[in-house]
Amino acid sequence: MGRLSTVALMLCLMAAAVKGEDPYLYFTWNVTYGTIAPLGVTQQGILINGQFPGPEINSTSNNNVVINVFNYLDEPLLFTWSGVQQRKNSWQDGTLGTQCPIAPGTNYTYHFQVKDQIGSYFYYPTTGMHRAVGGFGGLRIFSRLLIPVPYADPADEYWVLLGDWFGKTHQTLKQFLDSGRSLGRPSGVHINGANAGLEPLYTMEPGKTYKFRICNVGLKEALNFRIQNHPMKLVEMEGSHVVQNTYDSLDVHVGQCFSVLVTADQQPRDYFMVASTRFTKHVLTATRVIRYTNGVGPASPQLPPAPEGWAWSLNQFRSFRWNLTASAARPNPQGSYHYGQINITRTIKLVNSFSRAGGKLRYGLNGVSHVDPDTPLKLAEYFGVADQVFKYNLIGDQPPPTLRDLVVAPNVLNATFRDYIEIILENPTKVFPKSWAAIMLTFDNAGMWCLRSELAENRYLGQQLYISVLSPERSLRDEYSLPDNQLLCGIVKDLPKPPPYKGVVCVFLASNLLAYIKREASPLLPSMPQQPRVGDVFSRGGELPWLPCDRQSLGWPNKVVGFDRAFITKSD
Structure with missing residues (x-):
């Protein structure tokens, strides 16, 4: 009886916390x-x-x-x-x-x-x-308001989008790659869409701290970012809170994002934000101005120098550490998710390579250069015609002993749902030469997922693959059905749509009854009635507290399929 009371209390508490769909x-x-x-x-x-x-x-x-x-x-x-x-x-x-x-x-x-x-x-x-x-x-x-953040609220937040720039139309760049050429060197660097300027991009009030969200949105080059006379405290990267170390500059590789705190504690005047290319023979630089609100005087023309060499960048990257005490949406690395205690079920070693077969440049992984078919891979798989569009596992978990000519084809790997897979990437020619990195992926998210190079030239010319993660059941518990508005093309354009995924049974708290609910793939309906009956169909929300076993729904209606009495009283 005590156990029932505990379960009932948990249901009450959780139900009270969930009042309706997320905004x-x-x-x-x-x-x-x-x-x-x-x-x-x-x-x-x-x-x-x-x-x-x-x-x-x-x-x-x-x-x-x-x-x-x-x-x-x-x-x-x-x-x-x-x-x-x-x-x-x-x-x-x-x-x-x-x-x-x-x-x-x-x-x-x-x-x-x-x-x-x-x-x-x-x-x-x-x-x-x-x-x-x-x-x-x-x-x-x-973060949601109830979730504490490991630093005080900043006075304001600013975006800093960095990137190299090639100064040509996208059609011209595409023609370069389609003809087998490389993109070559960029023409310059930009910060928020401009290379320079003396008008302030942002302003700061003396004594206050600001949050800068920095992303490299470019195509090819790693960039070093710094602010004259202002150190940066790193607080978040790639969606995780990190140990809060302070840096004079940050190497931001293509596709990376950092969040830093900057305090306006210098002489009131203008200061340059600087972005410059790394690991290139000819250094390209962009500057934008930050102005103190009571500032007098222009920014100094003496720009802070960028670091040199690969070792500095690699050592900085090694200094980044997960903040294990911060509250955030993440696994528990001190408990069941401890890296050394996870049962890794599969290891995949990927080696990048390139070739000029037929005089045209191509990039690949383990000897296969990916090409996108006319029918998207996920749609071909969902409609049951995958064998007409691509073959699974053209590459093995280990690269071939020699990598010569590349096979140009859709590159799709099969992965088992909820497996832990370690992927070792060897990168002998690009960032951090002659080195490797190991990443661990938890395949608990059913779907078709792209693993790709963030270097646009490499990605466009085949250095990517897709990983198909199939749930053993066609169930809304694991994956949403094909959206009603999904665009169709290729060989599936005129095919009849497969039946939607099955509903899942959930437990909702209704008065002193536990109502067993089955998710139905049908149009949205009214909120749950005060006195639900078997056969009632309703949408999420309503005045009555309820507890879905799957809160990730995008609005699936629910059908009452049965009841089980649960006496929720102090005496029980």
């Missing part, structure tokens, strides 16, 4: 061409709602984000949300392996949840070389 954020984006001048010379760029860089997405952990994208370009378009986990929802990942692109003159509505995440991320277009001329912007996920 929704709605955006409408008009994607157009426009005139931009990151290096001072006008050129065609990609704008979102007339903005370059694109508009910020400000969200809070667990928010539902709905973005209606209107494509006014003359080419197909897709967006990806780099770093967002897309729990059970690879349908919204925005890669050519999971989605059909948005055709010119049409629109598509993305709907995803930033489930159990915090941090600084960015979005960008994944089609062609669109990212080279814009379409990118910041995506921040705040």
Whole structure:
């Protein structure tokens, strides 16, 4: 009886904490061409709602984000949300392996949840070389108000989007790669879409501390970022709180994001933010101004120097440590998730390579250079026609003894649902030469997921693969069904849609009864009635406290399929 009381109390407490669906954020984006001048010379760029860089997405952990994208370009378009986990929802990942692109003159509505995440991320277009001329912007996920953050609230937050810039149209860059050429060296570097300027990008009030969210949104080059006379305290990277070390400068590799705290404790005047290329023979630099609100005088022309060599960058990266005492959405590395105690079920070793077969440059992993088929891989798999589009496991878990010519084909690996897999990446020619890195992936998220190089040239020319994580059951517990508005193309365009995934049985607290609920893939219906009956179908929410066993639903209705009496009283 005591055990029943404990379970009932837990149900009451959890039910009281959950009053309805997580908040929704709605955006409408008009994607157009426009005139931009990151290096001072006008050129065609990609704008979102007339903005370059694109508009910020400000969200809070667990928010539902709905973005209606209107494509006014003359080419197909897709967006990806780099770093967002897309729990059970690879349908919204925005890669050519999971989605059909948005055709010119049409629109598509993305709907995803930033489930159990915090941090600084960015979005960008994944089609062609669109990212080279814009379409990118910041995506921040705040912690919920009840979750403590391991530092005081800053006076304000500022985005710093860094990147190399090639000064050519995206069509020209695509032609380079399609013809077998490399992109070559960039023409310059930008900070928030400009290479220089004496007008302030941001202002700071003396004595206050500000949070800067820094991302490298470029195509190829690692960049070193620093602020004249202002050290930076690193507080978050890649969506995790870190041990708060202080740095005079940070190497930000392509695709990386950092959050730092900067205190305005210097003489009131202007100061330069500086971004410069690393590991290049010719150093390219961009500067933007930060101004103290009561500042007098321009910034010093003496820019702080960047560090030199690979060793400095590698040692800085080794200094980054997870903050194990901070409250955040993460596994427990001191308990069951301790790295040394996890049963790793599979180890995959990936070696990158390139070839010039037929005079055309291609990049690959373990001897296979990926190419996107006309039918997205995920759709082919979902509709049961995968064998007509690609073959699983063209590469093995170990690279071939010799890597010569590359096989050009869709590169898809099978992974077992909920396995722990260690991936060892050997990188003999690029960042940190002749070195390797090991990462561990927990495949607890069913779907089709892209593992790719963040270097645009390498990715476009085949240095990527997809990992198919299939649940043993076609169940909403593990993965959402094909969205009703999902674009279809290729050989699945005119095929009948497969039946939606099965519902899962959940327990809801209703008065003094435990109502057993089955999720139904049907249109949204009214809230749960005060006196539910078997057969009632309702949506999430309502006045009555309730407890779903799966809170990641994007709004699936629920059907009462049975009851079990549970006496929840003090005497019990």
